[in-house]
Amino acid sequence: MPKSPFLEGNFAPVEHELAADDLPVRGELPRELAGTFVRNGPNPQFPPLGAYHWLDGDGMLHAVRLENGRASYRNRAVRTRAYELERRRGRALWTGVLERPQFDNPEGATKNTANQALVRHAGRLLALHDQGEPYEIALPELETLGVYSFGRRLRHPLTPHPKLDPRTGELFAFGYSPVAKPHAQYSVIAADGALAHTTAIELPIGVWMHDFAITERWAVFMNHPYTFDVRRFLRGEPIARFEPERGSHLGLMPRRGSGGDLRWFPIAPCFAYHVANAWEEGSEVVLDVIQRAAFDLAAEVEPGNAPPHPTRLWRWRIDLQRGSVREQELDDQNAELPSVNPARVGRRARYVFASRMRSDVRLPLAEGLLKYDLDRGCASQLHRFGPNRNGGEGVFVPRPGGSDEDDGWLLAFVHDESEGRSELLVADARDLTAPPIARVLLPQRVPYGFHGLWVPEDRV
Ligand SMILES: [Fe+2]
Numbered sequence: 001m002p003k004s005p006f007l008e009g010n011f012a013p014v015e016h017e018l019a020a021d022d023l024p025v026r027g028e029l030p031r032e033l034a035g036t037f038v039r040n041g042p043n044p045q046f047p048p049l050g051a052y053h054w055l056d057g058d059g060m061l062h063a064v065r066l067e068n069g070r071a072s073y074r075n076r077a078v079r080t081r082a083y084e085l086e087r088r089r090g091r092a093l094w095t096g097v098l099e100r101p102q103f104d105n106p107e108g109a110t111k112n113t114a115n116q117a118l119v120r121h122a123g124r125l126l127a128l129h130d131q132g133e134p135y136e137i138a139l140p141e142l143e144t145l146g147v148y149s150f151g152r153r154l155r156h157p158l159t160p161h162p163k164l165d166p167r168t169g170e171l172f173a174f175g176y177s178p179v180a181k182p183h184a185q186y187s188v189i190a191a192d193g194a195l196a197h198t199t200a201i202e203l204p205i206g207v208w209m210h211d212f213a214i215t216e217r218w219a220v221f222m223n224h225p226y227t228f229d230v231r232r233f234l235r236g237e238p239i240a241r242f243e244p245e246r247g248s249h250l251g252l253m254p255r256r257g258s259g260g261d262l263r264w265f266p267i268a269p270c271f272a273y274h275v276a277n278a279w280e281e282g283s284e285v286v287l288d289v290i291q292r293a294a295f296d297l298a299a300e301v302e303p304g305n306a307p308p309h310p311t312r313l314w315r316w317r318i319d320l321q322r323g324s325v326r327e328q329e330l331d332d333q334n335a336e337l338p339s340v341n342p343a344r345v346g347r348r349a350r351y352v353f354a355s356r357m358r359s360d361v362r363l364p365l366a367e368g369l370l371k372y373d374l375d376r377g378c379a380s381q382l383h384r385f386g387p388n389r390n391g392g393e394g395v396f397v398p399r400p401g402g403s404d405e406d407d408g409w410l411l412a413f414v415h416d417e418s419e420g421r422s423e424l425l426v427a428d429a430r431d432l433t434a435p436p437i438a439r440v441l442l443p444q445r446v447p448y449g450f451h452g453l454w455v456p457e458d459r460v
Helices: 083-090 229-233
Strands: 023-027 036-044 059-068 072-078 115-122 124-128 136-139 143-147 171-176 184-189 195-201 217-221 226-228 238-241 248-254 264-269 276-279 282-293 312-319 326-327 335-339 350-355 365-373 379-384 389-391 397-398 408-416 421-427 438-441 453-456
Touching: 036 115, 036 397, 059 389, 115 229, 171 217, 217 238, 217 276, 217 282, 248 408, 264 326, 276 335, 276 350, 282 335, 335 365, 350 438, 365 408, 397 453, 408 453
Parallel strands: none
Antiparallel strands: 023 438, 036 059, 036 453, 059 072, 115 124, 124 136, 136 143, 171 184, 184 195, 217 248, 226 238, 248 264, 276 282, 282 312, 312 326, 335 350, 350 365, 365 379, 365 389, 389 408, 397 408, 408 421, 421 438
16 A cells, blocks of 8 residues: 555454444443444545545444443444445555545445444434535444435435434534535424525625534524635645635624525634534624634645644634634643543533644644533643553543533543554543543454544434
């Protein structure tokens, strides 16, 4: 394979699909912790065509099922159309994000790897990717049931971060198109799973829009100037570029509104992959994200001993009366993959969970899990994975019957680089400084990956 840091060490793909029961557990798994932790991530099936970035690999799901204090593991590739086609031909058929898009590829210019995240709604588990339709997955075996298009009503890609309103059960989602107009579309899926509303969002130019937010009344969009321009492509330049001179903009639209209702608010140029949460306070909408000053995908594969841009917990306060936005860095630790208790999505949460990213390497590796207390000046707790141990996202699992917002656990895959072994970490979300409650030792390496999801046992 061509050299890429994302094909080495524990970024390298695994070859086997395994199932194993009664895994060794260090510590004790809480009996109430019953369900399945599933995490999505890249696992390239074939050597890449040209340069390889972490975002490019075919989706693979790694799942740990916990029941009665016991744990079992299974992993399975998502059988996307692209995965099956490449399998039949025996080689990669698409280039990745660091190469020129193949507008002449007879199989389509973009590859939907379904590799980024998962969402569960109206009884369905979906694997998601920035530029494609969702794939439906069945538990507990992780079979791919096929593309799920909401009864052929979905007319746009579905980005990896739809938002589920815990009170209404509605799912809010959008998708963007780098080149074709409209550059973004937005949909609301009713609690029963029916696609109820879609509207086009006109943007001056295609941009990378990975995440958004909801509040009780608003959908909140982020338009950052990582732009896609076919004219650059025709000149032989990379099609995507960070253009700070365009500035960044935050957009507010009523949750069931149309693109014409969108009101944009200019802010200083930056980039944010991920939203922690948003909520309303009087005439203000508050949006907490992980922000970086600039964005450059190619820089991530270059040698270096620091991330290309620090990533911080950041707040925007949109004043609807004045039409202005105040911004504030909430903390200066390198963080990513933020979340709140799912019951607080769209309302003010006290706690934000995130991963603390290493500052001494270029690669996006987490060295621990963070918990910010927004009621106490954003004071943070850190759960360190330990020397030579890296991981990814911590997924908050509420304790059944618990009432405190932080009553529950954080689950994350951690890899021990010295031992070459992976485990599922169960940390106490009430006190992240405490030692792990349990560590489940896994029967094979789990490559570093993207987003995970908890499915309670009664819904598996
Ligand atoms: Fe993401």
